[in-house]
Amino acid sequence: MKDYNDFWEDNYYNHPKLTDEMIELAERKLNIKLPQTYINLLKIMNGGYTKGFAFPMNEKTSWSENHIPLDTLNGIVIDENIKTAQNLLDTEYMTNEWGLPEKQVLLSGNGHYWVTLDYRNNSNPSIRWIDVEMDEDIHIANNFDEFLNGLVSDEFYDDINDDE
Template identity: 40%
Template sequence: MVRFDQLKSSFWRDGPGEALTDDALARAERELSVRLPAELAELLRLRDGGTVADGCDAFPTREPTSWSETHVPFDLLHGVGSGAGISLLDSAYLVGEWGLPASIVLLSGDGHTWIGLDYRRSATPAVTWFDADRETELPLAPTFRDFAEGLVPAANFPWA
């Protein structure tokens, strides 16, 4: 397992980019009505969303999902800025559109499957996998830090 402090410098595929400002982070937290995990904020201060490096583009699972028997993909992390395509700020709309539980901030996904910060039980969110088509969910990690430190290369997994 890679420690978060070591992961930060190699998290983004294209390295640092346009960073999230403290003002934009504060506005996002007000709009989302949550406090984002400090580690997520650290990553977004390096680059406000984008493609993650190959070394951390999957999370191993203990149960099979519709994606794989062994893992879920995490090739993209949504940012806050308008140039990032889908944004963390689109979570409320997407949660409603895809019939996901309330109190979720979506980190990554394609509509059918999502990885999100799950605030339903605590102000410190767990990270959960949601399959909108199958109406299932799978807890991945108790905190965003645990999630980030558990990321591994998707290339480690067979595609059988």
């Protein structure tokens, strides 16, 4: 992914513009330091629907034989009056609700599966695929930059599936 301005599709939940105060509050609440590239993406648009991406996988997941989706990316919303399904600050609640491993920050997902920043082993998080129902906790990338740079259009996999 070279052009971060071509990442976002829609701010469906009308997340407000990201501020330094929102970043500081999120990092303090989650007790972590967010990757700078992730913050840079949120400064363009504070979470929402992406243009539709997939990350190629060598290991089969509950989602697919060869990739995982990234159709949304959570933003940081501190205003409790904004009802959104794409808020990084829902991590604690969702972790408890779905029985997720500790020290995860939820980047994307719907409850059945999650793409996470994994802080279990390091303050510089790796990226994981977690599906609690299928007992999957799979390494995706060593860091957020590697993850972002590995994304491809999800249409690539639509084309492969059409050929089969």
